[in-house]
Amino acid sequence: MIQARNVMKRFGRLPVLNGLNLDVARGSITALVGPNASGKTTFNRIVLGLVNADAGEIRFDDHVLNGDARYRERIGYMPQIARYPENLSGRDVMSLVQDVRRGGQSVRDNELIDLFTLGPVLDKPLRLLSGGMRQRINAALAFLFRSDLLILDEPTAGLDPVSAGILKDKMRREREAGRTIIVTSHVLSELDEVADRIAFLLDGVVRFSGSRDELLRSTGQARLERAVADLMLVGARAGVAR
Amino acid sequence: MNTILKVVRYELRNVIRNRWVIAYALFFLVTTELLLRLGGSTPRALLSLLNVVVLLIPLVTIVFGTIYWHGSREFTELLLAQPVRRGSLFHGLFAGLVLPLSAAFVLGVSIPIVLHRGVSADSATLLVLMLVAGVALTAVFGAIATLIAGVVDDRLKALGVALGIWGFMTIAWDGLILWTTVAFADRPLEAPLLAMTFLNPVDLARVLLTLRLDISAMMGYTGAVFSRMLGGWSGTLAAVGGLALWTLVPGLFALRAFKTRDF
Numbered sequence: 001m002i003q004a005r006n007v008m009k010r011f012g013r014l015p016v017l018n019g020l021n022l023d024v025a026r027g028s029i030t031a032l033v034g035p036n037a038s039g040k041t042t043f044n045r046i047v048l049g050l051v052n053a054d055a056g057e058i059r060f061d062d063h064v065l066n067g068d069a070r071y072r073e074r075i076g077y078m079p080q081i082a083r084y085p086e087n088l089s090g091r092d093v094m095s096l097v098q099d100v101r102r103g104g105q106s107v108r109d110n111e112l113i114d115l116f117t118l119g120p121v122l123d124k125p126l127r128l129l130s131g132g133m134r135q136r137i138n139a140a141l142a143f144l145f146r147s148d149l150l151i152l153d154e155p156t157a158g159l160d161p162v163s164a165g166i167l168k169d170k171m172r173r174e175r176e177a178g179r180t181i182i183v184t185s186h187v188l189s190e191l192d193e194v195a196d197r198i199a200f201l202l203d204g205v206v207r208f209s210g211s212r213d214e215l216l217r218s219t220g221q222a223r224l225e226r227a228v229a230d231l232m233l234v235g236a237r238a239g240v241a242r
Numbered sequence: 243m244n245t246i247l248k249v250v251r252y253e254l255r256n257v258i259r260n261r262w263v264i265a266y267a268l269f270f271l272v273t274t275e276l277l278l279r280l281g282g283s284t285p286r287a288l289l290s291l292l293n294v295v296v297l298l299i300p301l302v303t304i305v306f307g308t309i310y311w312h313g314s315r316e317f318t319e320l321l322l323a324q325p326v327r328r329g330s331l332f333h334g335l336f337a338g339l340v341l342p343l344s345a346a347f348v349l350g351v352s353i354p355i356v357l358h359r360g361v362s363a364d365s366a367t368l369l370v371l372m373l374v375a376g377v378a379l380t381a382v383f384g385a386i387a388t389l390i391a392g393v394v395d396d397r398l399k400a401l402g403v404a405l406g407i408w409g410f411m412t413i414a415w416d417g418l419i420l421w422t423t424v425a426f427a428d429r430p431l432e433a434p435l436l437a438m439t440f441l442n443p444v445d446l447a448r449v450l451l452t453l454r455l456d457i458s459a460m461m462g463y464t465g466a467v468f469s470r471m472l473g474g475w476s477g478t479l480a481a482v483g484g485l486a487l488w489t490l491v492p493g494l495f496a497l498r499a500f501k502t503r504d505f
Binding site: 011045048049050051052067068069070071072073075077079083084086087093096097099100101 | 245248252256314315316317319320321322323324325326327328501502504505
């Protein structure tokens, strides 16, 4: 679904991605893990076209990303920190987004709105809502249009355990329906239950990419959290050795 | 195209409700009404409005515009994650800035004049020119504000740059002209001064209005040169063309900055 080859990006003098290579398979849940500032969010935003890569190529199916906007019809995005126009309500944002997405996806997926019981707050201005409530609206919006690819940036941050559970169940159901999900998090135990494939980022390169079983085997650990901690330690040692 | 209209519709709803835009329209309404009552005839009222137009429109547009672009950052990020082209979003946002401000000015000035039945054959040209100059200044300073907001990320710094540009074009510029005329008093200055007029949109707008008013006292040095070298309708056309370029050039640079920046 996504093929990234040698993607480079620096912000001013700060290098963020240093030749990132990553394949995301269709119909899988791929977890992007890595410490803060390892380039997870930047990669997501490059796939969305919000950030322009300095070099490298990203393919979305057979389409090479080139500044065109059409392919984004097939992506649902849940940003890490949702920033909305202050005076809009959740309902306004949803109809606005639906409006610019044109007719195609006429059947909306309102499941998360119901499960999160968002009905009563949808008409309130978003600035009056709590962070957790905004995050739930944010999630519902990403799933609203039955997109082929879902990019979820730290989706469970700021959600209570019940809501986080609802969201993870929803992710599993979407995978069963054939959708592809890229999810980032640094809370690794969160992804342990849902991720099929793990991509470990450090200093802007993918240090490991494979199924969770492969990761567990290659590090000899029993739990994903330990395995990723191992990778971080190895990475840190390599960094010192350099 | 479709997307542009959707963005414009959304921004219009948003900006028209903005109390600063409403206050701006009311200001022109009240000022024009007062000038008509005090001064009597439409040409005299419009003449008095001239200085308000060339000073206030640039100031309000450049300040409001800079704030507007920074304030629409969230909206921009939301839409750019959707199948929306950056170019369409840019044009929609620009129209959402310039249309309400222009409408506030046009309605604020024309409603009192029409109510006073002040439009006659000779004042009609003047009124149209005044409206054209005001709308052109709104477009020019809207484009400059767009460029500032696209290049200067920090909100306060952008506001400072905006005020600096306004001050330079409206106040410091006259000093520069004066200095030029004194320093090069022994040389022919017509051509250089004519060229300088085109370097300042505020001056261009003032010339555009004074050319038709037949009042050399209001023209200033550049206006007089302009009138002598490009008198009549060709001068008017040249001034309008200069103002159009002043919208287009900063606008295109701003569009390029908008297309290549990271959100």
